[in-house]
Amino acid sequence: MSTNGVDKKRRRFLVNLTAGVGAVGSGFAVAPFVMSMTPSERAKAAGAPVEVDISKLEPGQLLTVKWRGKPVWLLNRTPVMMDSLKGLADILEDPESTDAEQPTYAKGIARAIKPELLVVVGLCTHLGCSPDKKLEAGAGAGLGADWPGGFFCPCHGSKFDLSGRVYKNVPAPRNLPVPPYSFKSDTEIVLGIDQKEGVA
């Protein structure tokens, strides 16, 4: 085959160059489509704070409210429930809540601004089911006689105590997250706005 004066090397270079530029161009052309699938401005704006009246929340009662499309639990813990939080350190993954699953004002074993009022996002840290409320201690919950009360995720069997702290050797790796919240007054809290340090 005669080369007919064709410079093969140069031709190959030009072909590769054209293909390369074309590939980069295609990459840019794909970008708008990929970006169009990220959360829209409207979705980003939807996360407004939610005010909750807790004056009618009796001791032992749990209230579920919707915040940013997620269930948030408000549990008014009785003294007995508060007692159940102690002495669990051995069976919990992170008893002192040192992982960054809560604002700094909600650490420790109670994980709350006002110790008796628990505020947590009711979504399992495994794959996001909403755990069942098994608040009663004892065999009645179907989780064995030594169940101290807490939450049980039906999806893959994760267990949490009444502070939303996760048990060891369950699929969920972390404690239930505490959302940012603050007290507007004694009987009203605001989900989504951080408590100022040192207040309340």
Place this chain on the structure above:
Amino acid sequence: MQSLLEWVDARFPLLKVWNEHLAEYYAPKNFNFWYYFGSLAILMLVLQIFSGIFLTIHYKPDVGLAFASVEYIMRDVPWGWFIRYLHSTGASAFFIVIYLHMFRALLYGSHRGPRELVWIMGMVIFVALMAESFMGYLLPWGNMSYWGAQVIINLFDAIPVIGPGLSEWIRGDFVISDATLNRFFAFHVAAVPLVLVILVFMHIVALHRVGSNNPDGIEIKENKGADGIPLDGIPFHPYYTVKDIVAVVVFLIVLSSVLFFAPELGGWFLEHDNFTPANVLQTPPEIVPLWYFTPYYSILRACTPDYMIYLSIFVGIVGAMTLFSARNIMVKAVAVVTPLILIVGFYTLEAKFWGVVAMGVSIMVFFALPWLDRSTVKSIRYRGWMYKTALGIFVVTFLVLGYLGTQPPEGLYKALAQIGTLIYFAFFAFMPWYSQIDKTKPVPERVT
């Protein structure tokens, strides 16, 4: 008529395509029961696309309207219930057909050379089919739809670094919402079906390039007559077209019986919790995927922190065996380094992440099957007891894992799922050894 055909043929290779793929496509003459499921899979694909189009005519992809629009189809649209049940029952039927179709390959070594690409394309179809049914399940916006999607999308969250951004990108929102429903609709009715059709086309083109395998696992192309036609081959049309039509009739009888008399099959084909609308605040008491996902779901749930020790031992053994049998120094290096990295990872990254990895691997490992199998024969008819036993145990394990996936992961069930997971992986991981040392029987020259 004849002249019309000639007119077309001069402009479009009608006769050529007809002959190459039907009238002069020579298939082995010894196809048995297991060879029906390819044609039946095509039938199911057509039925799903067809019934899906008619559902789309009435369905509304909007969180405020979706659930009610499905109920409207069921109650008010003339024959709407039929179309909906055809689609929902059809999805399960499709998976039954596909699982049997894949099992046939394990029986007769159809995934082995030269059909590796047929197998790989089949596996891509399988993965696409899982995505298709997963996204379709969100559309009725029932409570199981919502929480099922929540769990599966959160799987991506477990991937280090990119996970959270990725799951946000899939949802199009910070939680599952209207944005998610709308895009799943687009993928379910347009993008994935299109991909499936193209893949099936390629699957068959690849198959017709190499020719079908058969229950004896013999290459019929190695014995050709003077006319160049395989001695053990018969034209696909009319022999197998007619044979397959009989299978279609029987299959449709079974499908219709389920469709008309037990369309939800006691919650196995359509779950009860999906007849309540999605409730963002309340997970159904027991969240279970549809049956065809449950084996992998069991594997996902098996990975808790106390399981890591067994996984470590497992990868250690596989690594050590590879180290001793491999000749290539590179392979030896990989056999040492990979288990070490994995074991370190088992104890540093969350067990949740490894659950996701295990589930991913349990599906993806099928891609490697043509290379894991080292037997000198293809068909189970000429293999020894080792492969037969291994395959038997694997099938039982797969079914048991599938059952356990529908049960709460507690006590005995959890332990069984963890044992099952190891057996599942052992089937693949040790295949290079047991398939090789297994005593085989002599393979006949011609099909029997």
